[in-house]
Amino acid sequence: xxxxxxxxxxxxxxxxxxxxxxxxxxxxxxxxxxxxxxxxxxxxxxxxxxxxxxxxxxxxxxxxxxxxxxxxxxxxxxxxxxxxxxxxxxxxxxxxxxxxxxxxxxxxxxxxxxxx
Amino acid sequence: xxxxxxxxxxxxxxxxxxxxxxxxxxxxxxxxxxxxxxxxxxxxxxxxxxxxxxxxxxxxxxxxxxxxxxxxxxxxxxxxxxxxxxxxxxxxxxxxxxxxxxxxxxxxxxxxxx
Numbered sequence: 001x002x003x004x005x006x007x008x009x010x011x012x013x014x015x016x017x018x019x020x021x022x023x024x025x026x027x028x029x030x031x032x033x034x035x036x037x038x039x040x041x042x043x044x045x046x047x048x049x050x051x052x053x054x055x056x057x058x059x060x061x062x063x064x065x066x067x068x069x070x071x072x073x074x075x076x077x078x079x080x081x082x083x084x085x086x087x088x089x090x091x092x093x094x095x096x097x098x099x100x101x102x103x104x105x106x107x108x109x110x111x112x113x114x115x116x
Numbered sequence: 117x118x119x120x121x122x123x124x125x126x127x128x129x130x131x132x133x134x135x136x137x138x139x140x141x142x143x144x145x146x147x148x149x150x151x152x153x154x155x156x157x158x159x160x161x162x163x164x165x166x167x168x169x170x171x172x173x174x175x176x177x178x179x180x181x182x183x184x185x186x187x188x189x190x191x192x193x194x195x196x197x198x199x200x201x202x203x204x205x206x207x208x209x210x211x212x213x214x215x216x217x218x219x220x221x222x223x224x225x226x227x228x229x230x
Contacts, residue, residue, distance in 0.1 A: 034218075043120075043206045043221025044159070087158070105175070106151075106159040 004088045009111040018075045020110050022088030025069050033064060033071045036087045038109070044087060048073070078114050085109040118142055120222035122207050128228045129197045137192040137225050139207030147210045148190035149174075149219065150182060152203040159206065165190055197229045 005023040012018045024033070032051050036044040048055055050062040050071070061074040075082055087109040123138040139148065147166050151159040161174030165184040179201060181193045190209075194201060204226050208219040 036219075041224070043208070043224055044219075045221070046218040049218075105161075108156060108158040 006110045011113045020073045023070045024090045032091045034089045035073050038085045083114045085111050122222040122225050126226050139190045141209040145209035149208045150192045151206045199229045202229045
């Protein structure tokens with residue numbers, strides 16, 4: 001399973017664009033990159049997912065360079081409500097075999113604090 | 117449509133006591149997961165299930181048992197609680213078992229073992 005590295009924390013002022021970069025140097029050919037958001041005292045919530053180039057939805061954009069060894073989650077014009085922990089997850093598409101363990105690693109995430 | 121629900125929300129146990137955490141989902145998902153989250157550790161997978169009657173070990177399975185007797189329910193059991201099991205437990209479900217498939221999480225159960 002590809003290991004990911006993210007900054008532990010980031011601060012940003014309201015209204016600014018925030019970019020959180022995740023490194024995944026040993027990403028495999030079939031791996032997807034997924035980002036989750038977790039507010040305090042809540043379970044994580046899916047934000048966005050991609051395989052290559054750029055993906056955009058109503059919440060965020062995900063930029064993935066050609067070598068796929070990193071990815072950047074971009075949050076446009078953040079507000080106080082975007083204060084949360086953001087997790088980068090790189091997926092292994094092994095099918096379930098029933099014989100071994102299947103690890104899904106969220107890592108420690110990036111704590112984003114938005115300042116008024 | 118409640119999504120994923122967890123029971124109870126909070127619990128305090130004494131060392132050696134047992135308890136069962138219940139997770140229920142109403143999305144007809146095949147796959148369900150139990151995670152624990154400790155401060156500074158992120159989420160770690162305890163056990164998972166890819167269908168009714170099946171379970172498998174995750175990253176940190178020791179000290180826990182699980183059962184999936186019904187498709188919509190996934191139970192996590194602690195037979196003899198230890199202080200090291202103090203944590204927040206999250207249940208999740210997905211339509212498939214691959215990380216590229218969105219997981220839907222419950223609100224969590226905060227467990228303290230004294």
